[in-house]
Amino acid sequence: MPPVQASKKARILSVVSAKGGVGKTTITANLGVLLAKEHKLKTLIIDADLDLPTLGFHLDLIDPDISLHDVLKGKFAINQAVHAYDYGLHIIPGSVSEENAPVKEIKNEIAQLATQYDIILLDTVPCMDEGLKNIAGASDEILIVTSPDLPSMTASLKAVKLSRNLGIPVRGVVLNKVRRKNYELSSSDVGSALGAQVLASIPEDPKVYEALFEKKPVVLYAPKSPASGELRKLADAIAKD
Numbered sequence: 001m002p003p004v005q006a007s008k009k010a011r012i013l014s015v016v017s018a019k020g021g022v023g024k025t026t027i028t029a030n031l032g033v034l035l036a037k038e039h040k041l042k043t044l045i046i047d048a049d050l051d052l053p054t055l056g057f058h059l060d061l062i063d064p065d066i067s068l069h070d071v072l073k074g075k076f077a078i079n080q081a082v083h084a085y086d087y088g089l090h091i092i093p094g095s096v097s098e099e100n101a102p103v104k105e106i107k108n109e110i111a112q113l114a115t116q117y118d119i120i121l122l123d124t125v126p127c128m129d130e131g132l133k134n135i136a137g138a139s140d141e142i143l144i145v146t147s148p149d150l151p152s153m154t155a156s157l158k159a160v161k162l163s164r165n166l167g168i169p170v171r172g173v174v175l176n177k178v179r180r181k182n183y184e185l186s187s188s189d190v191g192s193a194l195g196a197q198v199l200a201s202i203p204e205d206p207k208v209y210e211a212l213f214e215k216k217p218v219v220l221y222a223p224k225s226p227a228s229g230e231l232r233k234l235a236d237a238i239a240k241d
């Protein structure tokens with residue numbers, strides 16, 4: 001008798017930085033779109049920033065009927081919180097008006113969807129707390145987002161430590177909001193300090209702000225912008241694994 005094949009399970013990546021505002025949500029949304037649109041991967045993005053969920057803002061999903069909060073509070077099953085976007089991308093949004101969802105359930109909830117996707121991306125909270133441990137602990141790989149300054153790098157060193165403590169590998173680092181000034185840390189400084197590969201250096205680009213204002217991912221709003229070019233490089237690196 002042929003061996004029973006285990007059903008394929010999605011790769012789960014959490015997008016992490018202990019510091020706020022460095023670009024986790026922007027990168028999760030745009031990476032998700034590119035993996036679905038250009039790499040034809042069955043992709044799900046999840047807003048696991050339960051305190052300030054803004055992932056849906058990039059996809060014009062501001063006030064979802066069913067959110068991750070509802071699922072974690074036991075009001076709905078996780079597949080009921082899946083919303084479809086263009087190019088076959090799926091998103092589970094959070095709700096900005098709900099609080100106190102029990103995040104420790106997240107791993108079990110996501111496990112129920114893992115055979116339906118090639119890749120699942122988790123947007124995370126900007127602090128090194130128990131919640132982040134639960135979210136990152138639900139993933140197979142960690143993608144660290146940092147900007148090229150000392151406070152952000154300090155936060156990224158904490159993210160590396162978290163990955164070691166959880167026993168989850170760092171897939172790489174995304175350097176974001178790069179201005180190419182001599183007061184910034186270089187890509188090689190960042191890579192060697194964190195002991196990880198820098199997968200993309202995304203410039204600070206006004207098109208990213210404009211795209212968010214229009215509630216569109218920048219890779220669709222301004223596909224030829226400098227930021228979109230580097231986001232594409234990031235998606236290529238993740239997709240070829």
Ligand SMILES: Nc1ncnc2c1ncn2[C@@H]1O[C@H](COP(=O)(O)OP(=O)(O)OP(=O)(O)O)[C@@H](O)[C@H]1O
Nearest residue numbers: 020021022023024025026126177203204205208209
């Ligand atoms: N490369 C970039 N160029 C210009 N603006 C950017 C870039 N990346 C992100 N931004 C802007 O920076 C702001 C913060 O980005 P984002 O919400 O993605 O960060 P975050 O790390 O998810 O923040 P938080 O920690 O609060 O969740 C947003 O207004 C976004 O449009």
Ligand SMILES: [Mg+2]
Nearest residue numbers: 024025049054
């Ligand atoms: Mg965010």
